[in-house]
Amino acid sequence: MKTESRPEHFGSPSLLGSLLRRLHIDIPLFLALLLAALLSLVILYSAGSQETDILIRQGARMGLAFGLMAVLAHVNPNQFKRYSAILFGMGIFLLVAVLIMGQIGKGAQRWLDLGFFRFQPSEMIKITTPMMLAWFVADQPLPPKLGQLLIASLLILLPTLLIAVQPDLGTAILVASSGAGVLFFAGLSWRIMLSIIVILTSLTPILWHFMRGYQRDRVLTFLNPEADPLGRGYHIIQSKIAIGSGGIYGKGWLNSTQSELDFLPESSTDFIFAVFAEEFGLIGCVGLLVLYLLIIARCLYIASQAQDTYSRLLASSLGFTFFVYVFVNIGMVVGVLPVVGVPLPLISYGGTSIVTLLAGFGILMSIHTHKKRL
Amino acid sequence: MSPIYSVRDNTLENRLFLERIIAAFLVIILLTIALTVRLVYLQIVGHEHYASMAKSNSVKIVPLTPTRGLIYDTKGRVLAENTASYSLELIPEQIENLDDTLAKLQVLLAIPNEKIEQFQKTRKRQKRFASSSLLLNMNDEELAKFAVVRPYFPGVDIHTQMVRNYPYAELTAHVIGYVGRINEAEMKILPMSEYRGSTHIGKLGIESSYETVLHGKTGYAEIETNVQARSLNTLNEVNPEPGANLYLALDIELQKIAYDALENFNGAVVAIDIKTGGVLTFVSRPGFDPNPFVVGISNEAYQALQSSDNQPLYNRALRGLYPPGSTFKPFVALAGLENEVINGQQKLFCPGYYQLPGVPHKYRDWRKGGHGSVNLHEAITQSCDVYFYRLAGSLGIDNIYNFVKKFGFGEKTGIDLDGEKLGLLPSRDWKAKQKNRAWYPGETLITGIGQGYLQVTPLQLATATATLANHGNVVTPFLVEKMVAAHETKPGPEVHKGVIPLKPDNINQIINAMVGVIHSEHGTAKSIGHAIPYQIAGKTGTAQVFNIKQNAKYNEHDIDFKLRDHALFISFAPAADPMIAVAVIAENGGHGGSVAAPIAAKVIKHYLKDFHFEQP
Known part of the structure; x- marks a missing residue:
């Protein structure tokens, strides 16, 4: 139970190292996350017109997020398992509440106003959905049976649809993939996965029918951005110009003309990768991708070392979803995926996504640092 | 560990899971390489192209x-x-x-x-x-x-x-509507490049229906x-x-006269130019001040408007649903003549009530002692209910429905405003579908006097009256007469004209009877017919807000104001060559003849005061 009884297991017995272990912090993961957070502040300073205000605000959010990570890392993973279903139920309840309040308030609403801060239930459900599925699937021997799969699909569809109608397509994709990730790691047979993909592809025309006008526009613009340069194609064109003009070595820190001249919209939120690519070039981009890969690799390693099915599935799914996050954002900024409104994880400006992300990493650390010795 | 683990094949599970971890990581590596390839394409292959684009990008749009x-109104006054x-x-x-x-x-x-x-x-x-x-x-x-x-x-x-x-x-709030700040939902559906610099958008009325123009x-x-x-x-x-x-087409002066004429009554006044279909007045009282909505109305002020008993935000002229009462009778009478169920001279006896054979229920006339023996002309001028019970009974609901529908009851008039209500013209089919019941003969009778399921909007009533006055040439109401842009002037909305085939003798009989309502000794609205150089044709109506119990005594002074009947009046003038049609509804006004008719008369007299007529 107690990990500090074998400190040599973790390498150098520095003072900081032993403190972090006492706190149930996984050092490689923590260092990678810290590096990403520092990188975020560096880019934000440039993307946000060199306003220190933005840095202070984002720094405060990061502090809060790292704090939450430390707290969750301390919790025994059995507790997560025990409360999985209750937390998921609460999340669904809040999603429905937001939906109803949005209808009363005439217009889209994603958050609940709790007075001192705005809470987005869709953020909470990003973590509770894989928790719920891992709990549900781990109950029976793996791989899951057909009946289980049907129920599991409903458990994924329910939050996904509730978020998709908000409408927040980006978050809906992340929630769906976090649930699907659990099923994949639980050993869902390749044949079933293939048939689901075939069915989903054939459903595309029907999905198109139900899409809102602006969502259709986004897909059409993605297919041909030059058709509407002042309107919806603007983001993608400007973003490609920023990235392309960066070249191999980049223009250097604070030298992004595209964001500085205000051509690149949302340069500090969803499109921050374009600023990064313009300033640090291909070398910087590959470096950032490697950092992301290291984080993901560590997550999957933690999953492979986990001792019970629930922990394994949850850890691997959280790592996998983190990659989906990265892929969807960078994919849209470089113009290979439609614009769906997903921030670049750990780097983009904004409070809700970094808090949820680090909460997820806190759970991963908890799984890794609470192992029973066999 | 939970006991269930003992039945699991742990080695198999472990192997499967490790397989999946490796598979997932391979996919992740592959997709990351794909992103890298794309970056290479943009940053090495396309670098020169994008770099030159970035340079020319020092120009900001x-x-x-x-x-x-x-x-503007029809006389060029700014609204x-x-x-x-x-x-x-x-x-x-x-x-x-x-x-x-x-x-x-x-x-x-x-x-x-x-x-x-x-x-x-x-x-x-x-x-x-x-x-x-x-x-x-x-x-x-x-x-x-x-x-x-x-x-x-x-x-x-x-x-x-x-x-x-x-x-x-408040005089124009229900016509012009107002603009307000573009909200998040609107932002998503608006054409982005068109609204890049705009902050406001039409939310209601003309401002909304003509937003693009x-x-x-x-x-x-x-x-x-x-x-x-x-x-x-x-x-x-x-x-x-x-x-x-x-x-x-609206005349703001006439609009004000109509609005003021309603005094303290809630209600609506719609006046239509019969020749063109232009809407001359479109009053829904009470109105509200739209100006606070432009800068953003405070929550308290909005709540006050919403919770007010008089419902100032409710567009009565466009969306208010009322039983037409006796104002429906000219249309039923015309249906009787056109279907050759009656002729104008035939007299029917009115004892003050009517009973269907074999049914004890008494369908009462508004005049307790009855009207005695009346022909069509007298039935309309005195608004005899029993005559119309019998006429409706012999016509049957199918004939009434098929004929009256042509005047636009139960359908949108097609005015250039959004949110118009359909009203309700009941039919056998409608009842079967909506209520899952057969149509009863008694329901035909009360439809004949404009009660029962029947519901009309003030705008529909005015439009139908204009079509009647126009001898069956259908009038489509519209508000915008012309749109004047920098380089071209366009007419208002396209108006679809139709013609209801009517025998001239029949429609003239009806119009004469409607003139009698105002200009004959027993007419129900004779008070408004004095000292004018032309004749007004009209019909009074009183719509029940609730049903009077059989044989119960009915004294309007004893009844709570909110339960008092609605007063209605439809009219057009000059009867010989109609120019303006007016429909008035005064909620809880009591009698059409004494309350609603004088309001219509004010509008008509003001509108026609500048025209010269030879004394009839």
């Missing part, structure tokens, strides 16, 4: 917002205008000592501390070299005070902004900027095209 079109609103704007980067400047301005213009704090907050959210406003809606005194010292305040300036204003306020076309300016995003000079400008000015 800013939208130039078009001026919203104005709305919706854009008035200038002045604000004090500061560009912090151009001010040497901001705190000092703020302190000086605070003393000069007596600015409260909260506004300074508000400014500091918005300033921090702004882009560099963009202005933030310190004072909004400056008055003349503030403007003059600042104008004197302006040279001493570099980086501080007065900006002019156009704000929509409705000078006639009124808005105009957004232009843009290409501005050269330096690395600090500071504007240097304008290279090229494509001017915005201002929105078209709309001229309505």
Whole structure:
């Protein structure tokens, strides 16, 4: 139970190292996350017109997020398992509440106003959905049976649809993939996965029918951005110009003309990768991708070392979803995926996504640092 | 560990899971390589191309917002205008000592501390070299005070902004509607490039239904900027095209007369130019002041409007549903003549009630003793219910429905406003579908006197009256007469005309009877027929708000005001060559003849006062 009884297991017995272990912090993961957070502040300073205000605000959010990570890392993973279903139920309840309040308030609403801060239930459900599925699937021997799969699909569809109608397509994709990730790691047979993909592809025309006008526009613009340069194609064109003009070595820190001249919209939120690519070039981009890969690799390693099915599935799914996050954002900024409104994880400006992300990493650390010795 | 683990094949599970981890990581590596390939393509292969594009990108495109079109009445009086609103704007980067400047301005213009704090907050959210406003809606005194010292305040300036204003306020609220700030949901569906610089959009009424015409076309300016995003000079400008000015058929003077004539009654007055279909007055009382909606109405003020018993936000003329009562009788009478169920001379006896054979229920006449023996003309002028019970009974609901439908009952009139209600013209089919019941003969009788399921909007009633006055040539009502843009003038909405085939003798009999309502000794609205050089044709109506119990005594003074009958009146004039049709509904007005008819008469008399008529 107690990990500090074998400190040599973790390498150098520095003072900081032993403190972090006492706190149930996984050092490689923590260092990678810290590096990403520092990188975020560096880019934000440039993307946000060199306003220190933005840095202070984002720094405060990061502090809060790292704090939450430390707290969750301390919790025994059995507790997560025990409360999985209750937390998921609460999340669904809040999603429905937001939906109803949005209808009363005439217009889209994603958050609940709790007075001192705005809470987005869709953020909470990003973590509770894989928790719920891992709990549900781990109950029976793996791989899951057909009946289980049907129920599991409903458990994924329910939050996904509730978020998709908000409408927040980006978050809906992340929630769906976090649930699907659990099923994949639980050993869902390749044949079933293939048939689901075939069915989903054939459903595309029907999905198109139900899409809102602006969502259709986004897909059409993605297919041909030059058709509407002042309107919806603007983001993608400007973003490609920023990235392309960066070249191999980049223009250097604070030298992004595209964001500085205000051509690149949302340069500090969803499109921050374009600023990064313009300033640090291909070398910087590959470096950032490697950092992301290291984080993901560590997550999957933690999953492979986990001792019970629930922990394994949850850890691997959280790592996998983190990659989906990265892929969807960078994919849209470089113009290979439609614009769906997903921030670049750990780097983009904004409070809700970094808090949820680090909460997820806190759970991963908890799984890794609470192992029973066999 | 839980006991269930013992039945699991742990080695199998472990192997499966490790397989999946490896598979997932391989997929992740592959997709990351794909992203890298794309980056190589953009940053190495396409680098030169994008770098040159980035250079030419020092030209910034800013939208130039078009001026919203104005709305005039038929005589060119402004109903919706854009008035200038002045604000004090500061560009912090151009001010040497901001705190000092703020302190000086605070003393000069007596600015409260909260506004300074508000400014500091918005300033921090702004882009560099963009202005933030310190004072909004400056008055003349503030403007003059600042104008004197302006040279001493570099980086501080007065900006002019156009704000929509409705000078006639509650008089036009239900016609013109209002504009309001574009909200999040609208932002998503609006064409982005067109609304890039706009802050407001039509939310209701003409402002909403003619949004695209009124808005105009957004232009843009290409501005050269330096690395600090500071504007240097304008290279090229494509001017915005201002929105078209709309001229309505509505006469605001007549509108005011109708609005005032309703006095304290809630209700609606709709007047239509019979020859064209132009809507001359479109009154729904009470109205509301639309101006607060433009700048953003406070929550309390909005709640007060919403919860008011008089429902000022409710457009009665367009969406109010009322039983037409006896105003429906001319249409039923015409159905009787056209279907050859009756002839005009045939007399029927009215004992004050009517009974269907074998049914004890007494269908009562409004006059307790009855009207005695009456022909069609007398039945209309005196509004005899029993005559119409019998006529409706012999026509049957199918004939009534098929004929009256042609006048537009139960259908939208097609006016150029959104949100019109359908009303309800009941039929056998409708009842089978909606109520899952057969149609009862008794329901035909009460439909014959404009009660029962029947529901009409004031606009429908006025339109049907105009079509009647027009001898069956269908009139489609419209508000916008013409749209005047910079280069061209377009007519209002396309009007679909139709003709209801009617025998001239039949329609003339009906019109004569409607003249009798005003100009004969026993007419129910004879009080309005004095001292005019032309004749008015009309029909009174009283619509029951609730059903009177069988044999119960009915005294309107004993009844709570809100339960009193609605007073209705339809009319057109001059009867010989009709020009204007008016429908009036005064909620809880009691009698059509004494309350609603004088309101219509005021509108008609005012409209026709400038025309010359030979004494009949």
